[in-house]
Structure formats: C-alpha cells, structure tokens
Amino acid sequence: MHAYQSRQENESDEEYVLKRSRLLFLIPILILVLIVVFWAKVRNILLELLLGSLLAYMLEPAVCFLTRKNKIKRGLAIFIVICILILIIAAVLIFVVPILARNITEIVANIPAVMEKLTNKIKNLTSNPEINEKLTSVINTFYNKLQNNIATIGENVSGYIFTVAGSIIEVIVGILTTFVLTVYLMKDKKKIFDTFLGWFPFSWHDTVKGICDELGRILSKFLQGQLLIALIIGILETIGLMLLRVPYAVLLGIIGGISNFIPYFGPVIGAVPAVISAMFVSPIKAIWALMVFVLAQQFDNNILSPKIIQGNLGIHPITTIIVIFIGGEFFSIAGILLAVPVYAVLKCIAIRIFTACRIQDK
Secondary structure: OHHHHHHHHHHHHHHHHHHHHHHHHHHHHHHHHHHHHOHHHHHHHHHHHHHHHHHHHHHHHHHHHHHHHOOOOHHHHHHHHHHHHHHHHHHHHHHOHHHHHHHHHHHHHOHHHHHHHHHHHHHHHOOOHHHHHHHHHHHHHHHHHHHHHHHHHHHOHHHHHHHHHHHHHHHHHHHHHHHHHHHHHHHOHHHHHHHHHHOOOHHHHHHHHHHHHHHHHHHHHHHHHHHHHHHHHHHHHHHHHHHOOOOOHHHHHHHHHHHOOOOOOHHHHHHHHHHHHHHOOOHHHHHHHHHHHHHHHHHHHHHHHHHHOOOOOOOOHHHHHHHHHHHHHHHHHHHHHHHHHHHHHHHHHHHHHHHHHHHHHO
16 A cells, blocks of 8 residues: 555656646747747847846845845845945936036037048048049038938927937836846845746756856856956046047047947947047047057956956857847847847856756766
C-alpha cells in the first residue's frame, strides 16, 4: 500500500513538472505572438519596463550599500536612493538645460550668418567659377528650403504647440511610469523573483538562479561603467572645446558624452558636430577639436574602459553593429543605446540554458 502511494506521488510530481514545463515554453510563445500582433500598442510599455528594469539594476548596489552598511530598512533605502537620483536630475535640469537652450537659440539665430560664411569659404576653396556657381546654387536651395520649413512651422505654430505639448506630456508620463516600475521592481524584488522561479521545475532552480546572478553582474558592470565613462568623456570633451573657444561647447560636449554609449559609431557621431562648429571659426581649430575627441577616445579605450568595466561583454564587433541597427529600427535612439546590454542578457540566457540541457542529456 505504501509503495503504491509512493508511486502515485512520484507520478503526480512528474505530471506537475511536465505541465509546468509545457507552460514554461507555451507562455513565452504566447507573449511573443501578442507582442508582434499588438506591437504599436505595447512598444512604449515594453520600453518603459525595460528602462525600469535597467534602472533598478543600476540602483540596486546603492540600496544594498545602505541596507548592509547602515542597517537601514530596504524600503527606506530605496526612498533615499530615488530621492538622490531625483535631486541629481533636478540639478542637471537647473544648471545644464538653460545653457543648452541658449546654445540651441544661438544656433537657430545664426543660421543665415553660418550659411553665408559657408558659401564664402567654398568660394575661397575653389577657383573654378562653374563649380562655385553650382555649389552656391546647392547651398541657396538648401537655405531656401530651410527658410520655407521655418515659415511653415510659424504658420502652423498653434498645431505644433499642441503636438509638442502632447509629446512633452507623453515623455513625462513615460518617465513617471519608469520611476514607479523601478520602485516596485526594487521593493518587491524577492517576491517577483520567487514568483518567476515558481514557473520552473525544481530541478531547474539552481540553473535559473545562476543565470540571474550572472545577468546581475553583467548589467551592473556594463551599465554603471558606461554611465560613468560617458560622464567623464562628456566633461573632458566639454572642457577641451571650451579651452579652444569652440561655439556651443557645452552642447557639443554633452552630445559627445551621450554618443559614447553607442559602440564604434558613437565617438564619430559625437565628433562630427564639434568639428563642423569649429570649422566655421577656422580650419586649424577644427583640427584641434578633432584632436580633443581622438584623445578622449584614446583615454577611454586604453585607461577608462579597462579600469572601470574590467573587460568587455564578449560580443563580436560585427554582431554589435547588427544588434545596434536592429535596436534602432525597433526602438529608435533608445534601441541604439540599449541594444548591446539587452543582447548580452539574451546571449547569457541562451548559453546557460544550452549548457544546462547538454549536462542533463549526459
């Protein structure tokens, strides 16, 4: 009788594991199908969830530091960390945004003078009258189209105001949603993880925990390191451009720092506006501006990245380029910035699952 009951229990356990295993594979497929069907609707939600998860990973070490070293409860530690983050963002908005706004206003106001200076420089560079005439014609056509577009914007200003206001509200709602998701993900971290772990058979738990631990290390190392590197590079490039008296140095330095998040293409994207801006002052200054970005990149490649990130993510350069293009296609700028860490996460999951399956087969 006891043996019969034991066999029944074993059979029920096997059935439970089998059902859970089926659900484990069916639910992701169902979710993927729903995402594809309702892509336009869920795109922003997915992006906010992704940003919230990444932000939670980035802030987790600070929360752990407060709870372990200072014996503060986790809820209070999360509140303190979020408040510090909000204060940092507010400080950036108060001190940096006015400078950026002033730079952008100056750029718009100086468009006619810049176009005239560009025309004169091209005339000086070429001695052939026919080439001069054609180049001048191209520049004038571009300038006329630019003026027409500005005039069109002026005529439809009320419509643009509502569009811009709607976009601003959408961005604010997105930011607030991301912060709320971040708080809940950090606060209920253990509950969420236990629920997630419950979907897997018990024999998989060690593998899943190992994957999650490795993902935590990858994301923390990469995201925190890249953020610190972008900040340092942005400051160095801003200081260099200010010393050279390149116009709009702060704006160009910030562009350089942000573009540093993009592997391979980023430094080039960041350098182009600065070199063009310096070119209108003098060709020599443009060369010096380019040198600022080259030196900053060398400092990053040889000193900052090896020290801060301590190794790369093991992704081939061609794979990185393809991943960046795919991310940009689906999520535009945010996709370009987040493509590499997301791919690193998926790669880590795939390798660990494949390894676990091979071990079980043996």
